[in-house]
Amino acid sequence: MPRLRTRYSALQLVRRGVSGTGWPRAWRSHELTPTADVVIIGAGVHGLATAYYLAANHGITDVVVLDKGYMGGGGSGRNTAIIRSNYLTPEGVAFYDRSVKLYEGLAAELNFNVMFSQRGHMTLAHSDSSLRTMRWRAEVNKLQGVDSEVLDPAEVKRIAPPLDVSGDRRYPIVGALYHPPGGIIRHDAVVWGYARAADALGVRIHQQTEVTGIDVANGRVTGVTTTRGAISAPIVVNCTAGWSTLVSDMAGVRLPVSTYPLQAAVTEPVKPFLPTVIVSGTLHVYVSQTDRGELVFGASVDPFTSYSTRGSLDFVEGLAGHVLQLMPQLSQLRVLRQWAGLCDMTPDFSPIMGVTPVEGFLVDVGWGTYGFKAGPVAGETMAQLIATGKTPELIAGFDLARFADGRLVGEKGAAAVGH
Amino acid sequence: MIELHCPHCGPRNVSEFRHVGERHFRPDPGTTDPDEWRAYLYLRDNPAGWTDETWLHRAGCRRYLVVERHTVTNAVRAVRDAGDASSADVTHARAGDVQPGTTDSSA
Ligand SMILES: Cc1cc2nc3c(=O)[nH]c(=O)nc-3n(C[C@H](O)[C@H](O)[C@H](O)COP(=O)(O)OP(=O)(O)OC[C@H]3O[C@@H](n4cnc5c(N)ncnc54)[C@H](O)[C@@H]3O)c2cc1C
Ligand SMILES: [Zn+2]
Numbered sequence: 073m074p075r076l077r078t079r080y081s082a083l084q085l086v087r088r089g090v091s092g093t094g095w096p097r098a099w100r101s102h103e104l105t106p107t108a109d110v111v112i113i114g115a116g117v118h119g120l121a122t123a124y125y126l127a128a129n130h131g132i133t134d135v136v137v138l139d140k141g142y143m144g145g146g147g148s149g150r151n152t153a154i155i156r157s158n159y160l161t162p163e164g165v166a167f168y169d170r171s172v173k174l175y176e177g178l179a180a181e182l183n184f185n186v187m188f189s190q191r192g193h194m195t196l197a198h199s200d201s202s203l204r205t206m207r208w209r210a211e212v213n214k215l216q217g218v219d220s221e222v223l224d225p226a227e228v229k230r231i232a233p234p235l236d237v238s239g240d241r242r243y244p245i246v247g248a249l250y251h252p253p254g255g256i257i258r259h260d261a262v263v264w265g266y267a268r269a270a271d272a273l274g275v276r277i278h279q280q281t282e283v284t285g286i287d288v289a290n291g292r293v294t295g296v297t298t299t300r301g302a303i304s305a306p307i308v309v310n311c312t313a314g315w316s317t318l319v320s321d322m323a324g325v326r327l328p329v330s331t332y333p334l335q336a337a338v339t340e341p342v343k344p345f346l347p348t349v350i351v352s353g354t355l356h357v358y359v360s361q362t363d364r365g366e367l368v369f370g371a372s373v374d375p376f377t378s379y380s381t382r383g384s385l386d387f388v389e390g391l392a393g394h395v396l397q398l399m400p401q402l403s404q405l406r407v408l409r410q411w412a413g414l415c416d417m418t419p420d421f422s423p424i425m426g427v428t429p430v431e432g433f434l435v436d437v438g439w440g441t442y443g444f445k446a447g448p449v450a451g452e453t454m455a456q457l458i459a460t461g462k463t464p465e466l467i468a469g470f471d472l473a474r475f476a477d478g479r480l481v482g483e484k485g486a487a488a489v490g491h
Numbered sequence: 492m493i494e495l496h497c498p499h500c501g502p503r504n505v506s507e508f509r510h511v512g513e514r515h516f517r518p519d520p521g522t523t524d525p526d527e528w529r530a531y532l533y534l535r536d537n538p539a540g541w542t543d544e545t546w547l548h549r550a551g552c553r554r555y556l557v558v559e560r561h562t563v564t565n566a567v568r569a570v571r572d573a574g575d576a577s578s579a580d581v582t583h584a585r586a587g588d589v590q591p592g593t594t595d596s597s598a
Contacts, residue, residue: 317537328533330512331562376510379539379563384493386506419533475533476526 076272080183098264099271104278104301108136110458111296111303113283113319114311115139116148117259117444118436120266120277121451122309122458124182127273129452130459135275136305138298140282144263147313148444150381150413152336152370152491154349154360155445156193156254158213158220160205160486163469164422165216167449170466172253174448184265186258187363192348193254194223194232196398198243202354205485206249213251223248232348234399243354243397254349256360256368259444266451286322286433293323293432307458309434314379314414316437325428327437328475329416332373333380334441335387337410339402341365355394358491367405369395370491373415373441383410415440420480421487425450425470426463434458435472441491442483496570499552507550514543514557539563545573 078084078096088095110126112119115137126132139145155175157168179186197203206222213220225237228248237245267277278300285297286308295304312319314331341364351358356371369391374384388410396403417440418424424438436454439446453464463471469481494502513535518527536542539562546556555573560566 315539318539326530326534327537328535330535330537375506377512377537377562378565380565382565476529478529 076183076268080185098268099277102276102278104281104298104303105136105276106301106303107134107295108276108303108305109134110136110307110309111305112137112309112311113296114146114313114315115143115263115267115277115279116146116311116313117144117263117266117447118148118313118439118450118454119309119311120263120270121447122311122436122454123275123277123451124266124270124273125451125455126458127270127275129455132455132459133274135270136303137270137275137277138281138283138296139277139279140299142279143267143277144260146315147413147415147439148263148447149260150336150411151259151444152358152360152368153256153259153444154193154254154358154491155188155257156251156349157218157445158193158195158209158249158251158254158486160209160212160483161422161481162212162216163481164483164486165213165218167466167470168445169216169218170452171446171449174452175257175445178262178265178448182265182269184261184268186261186265188255188257189363190253190255191360192231193251193351194228194348195249195251195351195353196228196235196245197247197249198245198352198354200246203247206247209249209486218251219253220249220251223250232346232350234345234401235350236398236400241397243352250348256349256362257444262444262447266447283319283322286319288323288430288433291429291431293430307432307434309436309454309458311436313416313437313439313443316416316435320428320435320437323428323430323433325430325433325435325472327424327435327472328419329424329438330377331379332376332415332417333378333382333412334370334373334415335383335410335412336368336370337388337391337407338362338369339367339405340408342367342405350398352394352398355397357391357394357398359395359398366408367402373417374412379414381412381414383412417441419475421483422481423450423470424472425454425467426457426472428472438470440487442487495546495548495556495558495567497548497551497554497556498570498572499554500548503548503551507548508556509547509549511545511547511555513537514545541568546570 287294346361349360418438559569
């Protein structure tokens with residue numbers, strides 16, 4: 073448990089509310105130091121969680137986290153915050169299950185309300201073939217102790233009353249995969265919580281600091297060059313998601329990653345009516361209702377690669393059509409905003425974690441459209457790898473070498489739309 | 492990017508096209524080695540800048556096109572028919588490629 077300068081509590085809230093004293097800054101700014109034990113590139117949930125667990129679990133505190141923009145400015149501040157562990161492969165299920173467990177204790181551990189709401193996650197089946205994959209997924213999940221079950225239409229209706237299960241729609245609901253521990257979280261709070269706790273343990277976070285070069289000598293990483301100066305370090309970790317190939321190229325490491333924008337949209341708030349997260353892979357849409365009452369929608373990635381985060385009319389148009397297929401009663405609801413973030417897609421929809429051919433240069437990338445939920449477990453395992461020099465069992469299957477060896481971990485069936 | 496100028500059909504809405512991906516060339520299966528083959532399957536340059544890529548005008552002339560596009564601004568500076576390019580220009584969608592609109596995933 074980090075020694076925080078101010079602990080957040082109900083008592084503090086009342087005291088400061090009554091006395092009118094403001095809150096101190098949650099993390100500090102620093103001058104750039106010329107050396108560090110570990111340099112982490114990217115201050116999203118992955119970079120910050122790695123820094124936090126390095127300090128909290130292993131006592132490694134001479135750690136810097138660099139971001140070219142602001143913390144959480146990448147996918148970590150743009151995602152739709154769905155957390156779940158009902159994946160398809162045994163590697164995936166075990167890994168994401170550990171993350172859900174860490175998320176369950178995160179608010180207490182970080183002394184930051186991350187608003188994790190385990191309201192259930194329901195993936196709809198519109199055909200017999202979908203139902204078959206779901207049965208498969210449910211069994212893989214249950215074998216590993218993950219709560220996951222196939223529902224019939226009547227049970228779907230009981231849990232999610234707004235859905236039309238009558239069977240006379242173009243895409244009838246013939247069943248669903250239901251995952252009670254799944255849910256949504258306040259993504260910014262997770263990022264800020266990790267940043268505040270890491271800062272309290274001595275980690276130095278530098279925003280507005282872009283890495284422009286990675287120094288490699290005799291096959292070993294020796295440090296980085298940034299827009300604010302150079303830092304020499306024996307360990308450099310790439311946590312830059314959508315930008316990860318640009319950063320890895322600096323070290324001469326090629327990654328099987330393509331950058332696609334993913335868009336999302338949010339409506340005006342309405343009274344609570346949607347109790348769980350609803351996903352339809354066939355209709356390329358998923359939806360949840362926030363605590364404020366807004367509906368948050370997402371879909372599949374944009375149809376072509378890009379580093380642009382501009383929204384498109386095609387996206388909202390397609391989305392509206394698909395949402396109305398599911399819930400025609402929403403036709404009067406207005407979309408308030410739409411936005412996009414960059415996703416680092418891999419050929420098998422699984423991440424790339426661990427060592428690279430350049431010694432000391434590690435990657436934690438390939439998080440595509442599904443990596444927010446993995447932040448805690450990725451941080452925990454990457455920190456373990458750095459501290460012990462050994463790749464933890466939980467991430468062994470996600471190594472970069474799997475592409476050369478032909479050992480892909482196919483998660484497309486469980487991650488293409490459901491994130 | 493909202494429009495692509497097809498050399499056969501003129502300016503058309505980008506939703507008529509399918510992005511096949513970065514241009515890359517298939518090594519000769521008879522002489523290649525596993526490393527080269529896997530690089531062909533999985534590795535792309537993914538640049539932030541100008542790139543040459545293949546698109547298919549699926550709702551138009553159904554011709555494969557070579558498009559020079561800037562991946563940060565999405566500006567397009569040239570489009571030509573893939574058949575007009577050199578004879579080695581055989582491009583293929585990569586295995587496991589992300590093809591939105593074609594995935595009937597059970598997510
Ligand atoms: C619309 C949308 C919806 C999503 N929905 C979900 C969901 O429901 N559930 C889920 O689990 N996941 C979801 N995701 C995916 C998830 O957001 C990402 O996988 C995750 O946030 C990646 O976190 P990260 O820390 O690896 O990277 P990011 O948060 O993207 O952070 C990378 C950081 O690296 C910095 N950087 C880049 N280049 C440099 C450089 N040269 N020098 C210094 N810094 C650099 C960037 O500024 C950025 O802040 C969604 C993504 C999007 C876009
Ligand atoms: Zn045409």
